[in-house]
Amino acid sequence: MVKDKIQYGKSIIDYELSYSERKTLGIKVHPDKCVQVIAPINTDSSEIKEKLRTKAAWILRQQDFFLSFHPITPARRYVGGETHLYLGKQYRLKIMLGDKESVKLNGGRLEVTLNDLENKPKIKRLLQSWYKSKADVHFNKLFDDSLHVSEYLYDGAPTLKYRWMEKRWGSCDRNGTIHLNLELIKAPKTCIEYVIIHEMCHLAHLNHSSAFYKLLDKMYPNWGETKDRLERLMV
């Protein structure tokens, strides 16, 4: 496999090239936006580049699709009264003075206690670790509950990882690891479940081909509504 690139307008498309016994050029755009090109043996590289240029608009559209799948929550200021989401519900932030640091839900409020009301980075850190502790419970539970989906699709058990991500709700790699964005803990459980199942379907198809959507339709009917809900809520 070799790495190469083409220029198309202002965009550079990087791709991984390999050869196989086939008659036509195969192009796959993976959820991590990586482009994989499989060419017939003995095709020369200028011919490959020429073909890729004719497909460049399509490749960029595919890559864009993954990018559009991203959280757009505006920056929070970590001041009292501000709303913060948790599992699809809004909670008002209340910042309280105290020596023992804590974060807890109390009715419709999300109460953060610390010894310096003005320490915004600290408030942010406390909230993030609270969200992470909630994700530890809910992500793992929802993932385990969805494993029946992956049983059809994958030989072996997929693994779950999560972290704060900038641009995506989730991803799936070729080793069967599904990554979720910790931001998802702010979304309703149905939306988290949708992202998990979407990524599990990538265990069978590492692209957004029509075969992928056919599978997703089967595994999560009406996913479009849930995807819209997720995108509307996380504004």
Ligand SMILES: [Zn+2]
């Ligand atoms: Zn996808």
